Amino acid sequence: MLKRRQAVTNQEDRRRFLIRVFAGAGTLFLAGCDQLSKSEWVQSLLSNDSRISRFTHRLIGPRKAMAQEFSEADLSPEFRSNGTSTPNNPAYQELAKNDFKDWALEVGGLVEKPQKFTLEQIRALPSRTQITRHDCVEGWSAIGKWKGTPLLEILSIVGVKSNAKFLVFHCADPMEDDGTNNYYESIDLEDAFHPQTILAYELNDKTLPVPNGAPIRVRVERQLGYKMAKYIMRIELVDSFEHIAGGKGGYWEDQGYEWYAGI
Ligand SMILES: Nc1nc2c(c(=O)[nH]1)N[C@H]1C(S)=C(S)[C@@H](COP(=O)(O)O)O[C@H]1N2
Numbered sequence: 101m102l103k104r105r106q107a108v109t110n111q112e113d114r115r116r117f118l119i120r121v122f123a124g125a126g127t128l129f130l131a132g133c134d135q136l137s138k139s140e141w142v143q144s145l146l147s148n149d150s151r152i153s154r155f156t157h158r159l160i161g162p163r164k165a166m167a168q169e170f171s172e173a174d175l176s177p178e179f180r181s182n183g184t185s186t187p188n189n190p191a192y193q194e195l196a197k198n199d200f201k202d203w204a205l206e207v208g209g210l211v212e213k214p215q216k217f218t219l220e221q222i223r224a225l226p227s228r229t230q231i232t233r234h235d236c237v238e239g240w241s242a243i244g245k246w247k248g249t250p251l252l253e254i255l256s257i258v259g260v261k262s263n264a265k266f267l268v269f270h271c272a273d274p275m276e277d278d279g280t281n282n283y284y285e286s287i288d289l290e291d292a293f294h295p296q297t298i299l300a301y302e303l304n305d306k307t308l309p310v311p312n313g314a315p316i317r318v319r320v321e322r323q324l325g326y327k328m329a330k331y332i333m334r335i336e337l338v339d340s341f342e343h344i345a346g347g348k349g350g351y352w353e354d355q356g357y358e359w360y361a362g363i
Pocket residue numbers: 179180181182183184235236237271272273283284311312313325326327328329330331
């Protein structure tokens with residue numbers, strides 16, 4: 101399994117995405133875009149931080165805009181799994197054996213009322229169903245139908261403290277063979293409150309399978325695949341993620357990926 105992707109590959113991918121982004125905007129310099137993107141100027145921006153992707157995003161429209169939704173006819177024949185497909189974690193495997201009846205999502209940190217939600221409780225909350233395209237930086241896409249609870253529902257129950265800025269998703273799957281360095285991700289409150297940001301428990305009308313993140317994975321439809329944390333065990337509201345793992349806000353970010361992975 102490919103665990104660490106090179107920063108240089110990431111840069112290539114960013115460039116391809118930027119070209120697509122500019123193309124989508126229908127800008128006049130499209131023809132010269134490939135040339136331009138190879139220039140040192142763009143390279144330096146690409147390798148630095150998320151400024152360029154935030155900038156291109158703003159150029160096209162506010163982040164509040166909805167991601168494109170598709171119809172049943174557009175569904176991919178199969179929604180593949182990527183990254184972890186079975187968490188190498190005995191505690192998780194025990195929970196899976198019992199169809200996650202003993203699993204509960206912990207929501208804590210900078211919230212008024214920290215609490216746990218069982219799968220049953222989450223399923224009883226209002227839900228949203230959406231057919232969207234998932235884009236992975238490795239160069240594949242798939243269209244899937246997701247059903248889940250808008251994160252907004254959960255956040256309105258726990259109450260977000262005024263100093264909270266980000267949500268951190270702590271996952272069950274260790275990224276090292278010795279069982280350490282669990283996958284994690286983070287998003288800001290703007291994305292957390294977005295109507296298409298859901299904690300998905302169904303994929304293509306079926307209970308979310310383990311390879312796709314059972315029992316719960318997040319969908320953040322305006323960002324790339326690696327932001328869509330699977331196997332979520334705990335959501336922590338924080339004012340900064342600098343103290344968590346490598347300090348960059350996610351497993352892949354700690355390896356050099358952009359924190360804001362706007363499509
Ligand atoms: N916990 C966890 N979440 C994860 C990953 C992972 O390895 N572990 N991989 C990410 C990447 S790179 C992608 S493209 C998607 C893949 O989702 P899928 O397995 O449903 O296709 O999950 C993302 N979320």
